[in-house]
Amino acid sequence: MSRQWLTSEQLATWVRLAAMVELLPGALDSQLRRDAGLTHFEYMVLAMLSEASERTLRMTALAARTNATLPRLSHVVRRLEDRGLVERLPCPQDKRATNARLTEAGWQKLVESAPGHVDNVRHHVFEALTPEQVAQLASITGAILDRLDPDGVMTAAHQRPTPPTDEEHQVRDKSGAGQG
Amino acid sequence: MSRQWLTSEQLATWVRLAAMVELLPGALDSQLRRDAGLTHFEYMVLAMLSEASERTLRMTALAARTNATLPRLSHVVRRLEDRGLVERLPCPQDKRATNARLTEAGWQKLVESAPGHVDNVRHHVFEALTPEQVAQLASITGAILDRLDPDGVMTAAHQRPTPPTDEEHQVRDKSGAGQG
DNA sequence: AGTGGAAGGTTGAAGCTTCAAGTAACACCG
């Protein structure tokens, strides 16, 4: 058993990282909740749909882009559907699958709430960092994500090096209101 | 209305950071849950108590060190008490306050589970990073935390520059099993 | 065709967090 402890530099870093991971979701949620009646995760769902072709995505693809499990997404999409922000359509090509599509009301909701959310992200994250640190953070988070999701299943954050495969009947698109 | 969008560098960084913040808690929870029957937050509670003088901390101080709200902590400590890992004692000096104290069983639980947890943190985070990146990450997370918690209320991650005030009747101590 | 297994989702229950309210104790101030 070659168990090691952490070095003091690692420990100091970990304490801060853990604190940030604990605090950041709350900061995102509370701004969006207050100003738009959305959780950050709901916002992500709307944003990812807005960037997709036809503003439509299969549940599995949407789950990957929002870093979520399928059950979680399923519940959330049902609630968003009840609120009229999203609709579900059975997928014609594959009868097992469900397509989630952003409604006009969902698009409007996103357009309304995006600026405030982006301001919030900038305030909490980017105003605190130098451009150099932003670049460092990109490569650090990239490295950690490779560990958390080695297979790149969560495609949102990976620029996948795989050749341009069919990519689940989706086409790259032009108009997204999202910004994360 | 001087609303700006994010630059493409910022956006790319944000997508990864958001993914990491979403995925890391699950990775921590599932290892601890599987191997020790604890959530990461429960582990943190035990760890912070283990480092405190008398293995005892007031609820407010413990909440600060675990980056949690008081209601959240209150529920969790009650459940830990039901499991015999922690006990609650009314504070003699201030009858409003409650002291949480790590029991012997709680200490044992922590000692058992710490090595596996530390391995997991090292695997997901530190093995992915160069020593230089670890230093960069410490300063980046420090900067972001200053934004998330400007008053330094969550003391865990801040080395507070304030003069040595009374510090809530706590004394710095020697023996902790925690490591975050 | 027919079968075994995998893929894609959904569902209900259990568990945890958040939120709003409520209680008790302390502290200050005239």
Added chain:
DNA sequence: CGGTGTTACTTGAAGCTTCAACCTTCCACT
């Protein structure tokens, strides 16, 4: 000494996530 406000928590309800089934449908083979 009484009043006013603040601090320190606890509690119950509501909401969200997770977990473990479950049901279809698709796919690959024989």
